[in-house]
Amino acid sequence: MSQPTPIPYVKRPLRPRTPAPPQAKRAVVSGTFGSALEWFDFAVYGAMSATVFPVVFFNKLDPAIGLLASFAAFGVGFFARPLGGIVFGFLGDRFGRRRILLTTFILMGAASMIIGLLPPYSSIGFIAPLALVLMRFIQGVALGGEATGAQLMTMEHAPADRRSFYGALMAMGSPISQVLANLMLAVLSGVLSEEAFLSWGWRVPFLLSIFLVAVGIYIRLKVEETPVFKEGVKELAAEQTNPVIVMKTQGVTILRLILAFAPIVITFYIVSVFGISYLTTHGFTQSQTFTIIMISNFLSVIAIWCGGRLSDVYGRRKILMVGSAGTLLAAFIFFPVANLGSFPLALGVVAFALVSAQFGNAGQGALFAEAFPTHMRYTGSALALTGSNLIFAAPAPFLASWLMTISDGNTVSITIFWVVTIVAALVNMFLMGDGKTLEGKSHRFGRYVPAAETGDPDVQAPTNAMVK
Numbered sequence: 001m002s003q004p005t006p007i008p009y010v011k012r013p014l015r016p017r018t019p020a021p022p023q024a025k026r027a028v029v030s031g032t033f034g035s036a037l038e039w040f041d042f043a044v045y046g047a048m049s050a051t052v053f054p055v056v057f058f059n060k061l062d063p064a065i066g067l068l069a070s071f072a073a074f075g076v077g078f079f080a081r082p083l084g085g086i087v088f089g090f091l092g093d094r095f096g097r098r099r100i101l102l103t104t105f106i107l108m109g110a111a112s113m114i115i116g117l118l119p120p121y122s123s124i125g126f127i128a129p130l131a132l133v134l135m136r137f138i139q140g141v142a143l144g145g146e147a148t149g150a151q152l153m154t155m156e157h158a159p160a161d162r163r164s165f166y167g168a169l170m171a172m173g174s175p176i177s178q179v180l181a182n183l184m185l186a187v188l189s190g191v192l193s194e195e196a197f198l199s200w201g202w203r204v205p206f207l208l209s210i211f212l213v214a215v216g217i218y219i220r221l222k223v224e225e226t227p228v229f230k231e232g233v234k235e236l237a238a239e240q241t242n243p244v245i246v247m248k249t250q251g252v253t254i255l256r257l258i259l260a261f262a263p264i265v266i267t268f269y270i271v272s273v274f275g276i277s278y279l280t281t282h283g284f285t286q287s288q289t290f291t292i293i294m295i296s297n298f299l300s301v302i303a304i305w306c307g308g309r310l311s312d313v314y315g316r317r318k319i320l321m322v323g324s325a326g327t328l329l330a331a332f333i334f335f336p337v338a339n340l341g342s343f344p345l346a347l348g349v350v351a352f353a354l355v356s357a358q359f360g361n362a363g364q365g366a367l368f369a370e371a372f373p374t375h376m377r378y379t380g381s382a383l384a385l386t387g388s389n390l391i392f393a394a395p396a397p398f399l400a401s402w403l404m405t406i407s408d409g410n411t412v413s414i415t416i417f418w419v420v421t422i423v424a425a426l427v428n429m430f431l432m433g434d435g436k437t438l439e440g441k442s443h444r445f446g447r448y449v450p451a452a453e454t455g456d457p458d459v460q461a462p463t464n465a466m467v468k
Contacts, residue, residue, distance in 0.1 A: 027157040028169055030101075030220045031150035035173025036180075037108065037212045039143075043174075043181040044205045045115070045136065047276060047293075049073065049397070051286060052202045056120045057129040073133050077140035078386075078394030084144020085382030086243045092149055092378035100378075101149045102220055107142035109213030111135045116206030148382040151365040164316055167365025168308025175304065175358055178272060178297035181205060186290035246372075246379045253371050257384035258391060260317075260429050261364055263324035263422040265393035267357045270418060271334065271350055272297070274397040278404075283341040292343070296351040300358035307362025316367035321429050323360015324422060330356055331418040335411040370435035392421065 053073065084104070092100040115135045121128045151170045158166035188201040247254065272293055279289040311319040330353035337349040364385075372380035403413040 024154075024157040024159065024166070027154045028166055030216075031154040031170045032173060032176075033216055035146070035150050035170045036176045037105070037173075037209070037216055039174045040177035040181055040205070040212075043177045043272075044112075044185070045077070045139065047181060047185055047273075047290070048202055049273065051276065051280070052198060053132070055198055056202075057118075057132050058121070072398055073129070073136055076133050077136045077143070078389050080137045080140025081144035081147075081386035082383065082390050084141035084146075085148065085386035086144075086379070087141070088145025088149065089379035089382035090243055092145070092152070093375055098153065098220070100145055101153060102217065104142045104146040104149065105213060105216050105220065108139055108146065109209045109216075111138040111142065112206045112209040116203040116209075144382060144386045148368075148378060148385055152369055152378055152381065155366060155369055162312055163369075164311035164319075164363060164366035165308035167369065168304050168311065168362035170365060171308075171358070171361045172301050172304045174268075174361075175297040175300035175354070179294050179301070182290040182294035182297070186287050186294060189290065190287045243379055243383070246376045246383065250372060250376060250380050254380060254384045254387065256428060256432055257368055257371060258387040259425050260320060260367070260432065261385070261388040262392040262425045263327045264320075264357045264361045264364065265389055266396050266418060266421055267327040267330060267353055269393045269396040270400055270414070271330075271353045271357075274400040275334075275338075275350065277397075277401070278335075279338060279346065282338060284343070284346065288343060292347045292350050295347060296354045299351050300354045303355040303359040304362045307359040311363040311366060315434050316363035316370070317429055317432060317434050319363035320360045320367060321426060323356050323358070323362075324426055324429070326356025326359065327353060328419065328422045328426070331415055331422060335415060367435065 057073075088100050088104060112135075115132065118128055118131055118135075147170075150173075151167045154170055155163045155167045184205050185202075188204060189197050192201045276289050276293065279292065280286055284292070307319050307323065330349065334349055334353060337345050340346075368381040368384050369377055371384075399417065400414045403417065404411060407413050
């Protein structure tokens with residue numbers, strides 16, 4: 001009896017050659033633009049929480065307490081995100097991704113414009129900070145639906161061999177928005193006097209939202225509903241679901257994903273939100289600090305691009321673990337290096353922290369989406385993503401500021417909190433497995449795969465590959 005002919009294995013290409021359909025390209029443009037706008041408004045608010053809002057809206061409080069109050073208002077957006085995830089996730093699983101994404105886009109733009117028009121505390125009293133918190137809440141609700149919806153819309157349109165990469169492009173909205181926000185704030189704070197910046201300069205980024213929203217709506221109207229959702233309509237009709245059912249049946253998965261994403265969000269918000277306040281009180285000007293954050297986030301865009309490519313080859317979980325390992329090192333060195341007062345060294349440590357976080361972030365979208373069936377995907381992914389942000393991101397700037405206050409300026413307790421969280425997440429990820437494809441098939445990750453599975457039309461497996 002002759003020996004079986006072995007199946008030929010080839011190197012999987014890092015850059016897939018399968019053509020992307022026109023709707024996939026439109027979905028990428030729509031999702032990236034929408035994600036950038038949503039995160040731009042969120043990023044500007046975060047930067048203002050550390051610099052302007054304590055003076056404009058909480059100026060009647062002691063400066064340290066005003067900063068805590070401002071960070072608490074910042075955290076309201078994260079507490080609102082699970083609500084947005086639940087409501088828009090349920091609606092998105094029932095009625096489709098496209099309609100929901102138009103709604104979240106308009107909500108974010110409207111809230112941002114109102115923030116830009118708010119009078120200060122000195123003009124209308126407590127109504128000013130109250131309205132600020134309300135608008136922040138609406139921002140959070142909108143982002144809770146947008147962040148997951150944009151990823152799903154894009155990945156469900158994408159070719160199977162580049163879904164993680166397309167999902168990672170949505171994650172690029174966050175660092176791109178940080179670059180644009182900090183570039184604009186660096187220019188405004190550099191060319192305006194402090195009085196002019198506090199009076200009207202900080203409002204400019206929020207008011208620009210009206211133009212971005214108009215362009216974004218036009219782009220999104222050109223994108224059709226996803227084919228995966230259309231196929232799942234029959235499944236949805238057969239298995240009616242709601243957020244309660246999702247939490248009951250997928251609760252363990254949601255909790256594990258919440259913890260898995262913790263290193264990324266806690267590092268991002270300690271460095272890019274609390275870090276702004278820390279650097280500006282430890283030898284750096286506002287303009288220098290905004291420049292550091294801006295350059296670091298620009299480098300993060302490259303990291304997401306690379307992480308997305310590698311995630312489709314080596315697996316989503318591995319990329320998230322590599323990025324998380326980088327944030328662990330960053331947690332140990334961030335404060336000691338920042339305390340040296342050197343601009344190049346501060347830039348280096350901030351860049352390393354954010355590049356590590358965003359490299360890991362590239363694997364998040366596909367990892368979360370592939371953990372749930374189609375009729376539960378929007379709700380389950382949104383609950384996991386917003387849950388991680390609620391538990392780990394929202395308290396991070398406030399907790400870091402509070403820990404430093406009660407420690408008389410010492411940052412050791414912040415580092416301990418940061419490190420313990422990352423270690424717990426890494427152990428959790430080590431014990432996890434990768435999910436299945438959006439169609440429910442098993443993944444095959446690794447650089448070497450059977451020739452027929454590369455998606456490369458130039459490489460074909462023989463028809464008698466296993467003939468005896």
